Amino acid sequence: MVESPVVQGLRAYVLIVGMWIRSTMAYRTSFALTVLGNFLVTGLDFVAIMIMFWHTDVLGGFAVAEVALLYGTASASLGLADLTMGSASRLGRRVRDGTLDTLLVRPVPVIAQVAADRFALRRLGRVSQALLVLVWALSSLEVAWTPVKALLLPVTVLSGAAIFGALMVAGAGFQFLAQDAAEVQNSFTYGGNTMLQYPPTIFAKDLVRGVTFIVPLAFVNWLPALRILDRQDPLGLPGWLDFAGPVVAVGCCFLAGLAWRAGLRSYRSTGS
């Protein structure tokens, strides 16, 4: 009986994640403190946004609750991606110290093992903080809800997570060649997240174009959130693009898969 690599990979992922959670629980107090720390530290950048709104009522034409919607969706997406795939960015270290080899001799896909490696439940801190902000935003906003909009919101968070996750995997693939490249990838994921927490109207149009068509971060939350808020996007793009998040996410995952395979292949022929 031969299972598909996807099923095998998912099963291995879950098993390894379980091992790491139990390892973490060997140090319960330390775990509780890091979750709390994570929650507070990620909360700080929302505090920064609140402070800004003490001095102004609107930012780029957006009210505080609207910015909170952007913040909550972007941060929840990044948090989910970081929780499930973030460990892949440690790949460079494994390449350098040679422990990647021990993963290559197991009968399960390497990406599943790498993504589950040192799985850190403390990253739930960011997710829960983002969801709190999101709940607050939704309760303060006066949105004309329709079934389409209500569905668009969770779909947006999930496809946003997939886009961030794809960036992390692609970044990991690149680390086969350059082991210290984690920072480049961080500038797209963490840096991108910080940008997406603010309204697109405050950024230069070329930057908005760049994150729409080159690194498609605008699909993480900007475009769908503008639809929920009944606003026009600064580039005047066709309206159906607001719903393109899942398609973009699938495309990103596909490209990330290619980048990962290319990276792994180059490792196996250079052994660097």
Added chain:
Amino acid sequence: MTEAFIELDGVEKVFEVRRRSGRRLRRERCTVRAVDGISFAVPRGEMVGYIGPNGAGKSTTIKMLTGILTPSGGRLRVAGIDPSRERTRLARRIGVVFGQRTTLWWDLPLRDSYALVRRIYGIPEARYRANLERCVELLDLGALLGVPVRQLSLGQRMRGDIAAALLHDPEVLYLDEPTIGLDVVSKARVRRFLREVNSEQGTTVVLTTHDLTDIEQLCRRVMVIDHGRLVYDGGLDGLHAVGESERTLVVDLERELPPIAGVPGARTVRVDGPRQWLAFPAAASAAPIVSAVADRYPLVDLSLREPAIEDVIARMLESGEGRRSAVP
């Protein structure tokens, strides 16, 4: 001839490295032939030692045999599988122990690491239990199963790692420096276990090591690699012949005498009071030399010293280039 289980035919591995040169931070490309055309075959059930100095290409060969690295040239098959193309499929049939990198879970009891292996490899419950029981008994792991791995000694952890590599009944076991850093007792236990696995289960074993006692006690066949080339492939005794090694006859005479002379095939290499040392080729018989000495000298006692295998290999590698053609 027995069917070859591991087969290498002119296998090469060339790395391209960039090196800074000169003052202008210009980087020069150059190639390193880590494995430079190696051919050998290992039949199923054999236990072979793979030795050579650091950087000779041992680990690179093991990595190609496990599918971690893709060869740059030549043909390579393990159990009929091309390792680099079907790495994941091969992984179910091989066990690997990297002496210096544990695969056990640091903060969890040893038992948990084994449970993960069982589920990752999908080992049937009954088989898993039987294998674990055998490993626990032979490697004396019983008291350690509930202990977090971080609290194990190096020797205990190595035994734990070897057991982890065998739970899925691999047909071949690769061990990269399995006794490195272990004390004498742990080494002996590991060796006894490997002999057992090889003879009882018929597991093919490929072993790299710096500890030549491992080879002497475990392997009938030894392969020596240097600068990416196989410089010797054969039995341990043959190694002595190729290495031009000598045995030493130590004789205690009744009194101090001038150096013993006129014994055909032997020469006196050292005199210390009534004791004298005679060297002769390792392949030659000691009997005629002993009787020649006993006939003409007042002999009190004698002993025979075998050549140290370290010296044999060192001599063989020193004599380098010329001997490369000596590979059968």
